[in-house]
Amino acid sequence: MDKALQTMIDNMPEKTGKSLAEWKQILQEKSFSKHSEGLKYLKTEHGVSHGFANTIVTLSKEENNSLEELVELQYKGKEELKPIYEKLVDFVNSLGTDITITPKKGSVSLIRKRQFVLIKPATKTRIDLGFKLKDKPTNQRLENSGPFGTMCTHRVKLSELSEVDQELKSWISEAYEKSI
Numbered sequence: 001m002d003k004a005l006q007t008m009i010d011n012m013p014e015k016t017g018k019s020l021a022e023w024k025q026i027l028q029e030k031s032f033s034k035h036s037e038g039l040k041y042l043k044t045e046h047g048v049s050h051g052f053a054n055t056i057v058t059l060s061k062e063e064n065n066s067l068e069e070l071v072e073l074q075y076k077g078k079e080e081l082k083p084i085y086e087k088l089v090d091f092v093n094s095l096g097t098d099i100t101i102t103p104k105k106g107s108v109s110l111i112r113k114r115q116f117v118l119i120k121p122a123t124k125t126r127i128d129l130g131f132k133l134k135d136k137p138t139n140q141r142l143e144n145s146g147p148f149g150t151m152c153t154h155r156v157k158l159s160e161l162s163e164v165d166q167e168l169k170s171w172i173s174e175a176y177e178k179s180i
Helices: 003-016 020-030 033-048 050-061 067-072 079-093 146-151 168-178
Strands: 099-103 108-111 115-123 125-130 154-158
Touching: 003 099, 020 033, 020 050, 020 108, 020 154, 020 168, 033 050, 050 099, 067 099, 067 146, 079 099, 079 108, 079 125, 099 146, 115 146, 115 168, 125 168, 146 154, 154 168
Parallel strands: none
Antiparallel strands: 099 108, 108 115, 115 125, 125 154
């Protein structure tokens, strides 16, 4: 498990008053159909901060799979893309210790105080990397958000390991810096 996520889970009882298992039980009893409903409930009814609420709801939905299994399932049949994912995560981890890596069923969110990058294996040959870079002009490589909608402001399509270059890393760094 990602070290930052494990730390967040370990700190959950102190910071939220309940363990992850207790929060999962509460959410299971309420059985929210949408992520946003569970998030709103935890924030308004229990005063849980956004970061903890998002992690609790995400992990409660993925009850049957570990975080590692979620990533493995995303790249099943797309194994040639996994080295790109790993290089992206390695770089992001070099930016700081305040990053939470949250795998979901179809993507991985990189979160500081809020999500700043989203990694999604879009096809068998391409990863779509979504960014939060408000007011940044688009260009041929740094496109508008496309299918990410309002979750991201920009998107970069990656098919080769070599595309995780200095330019891409500068955009990731910029998104990280703006996510405080």
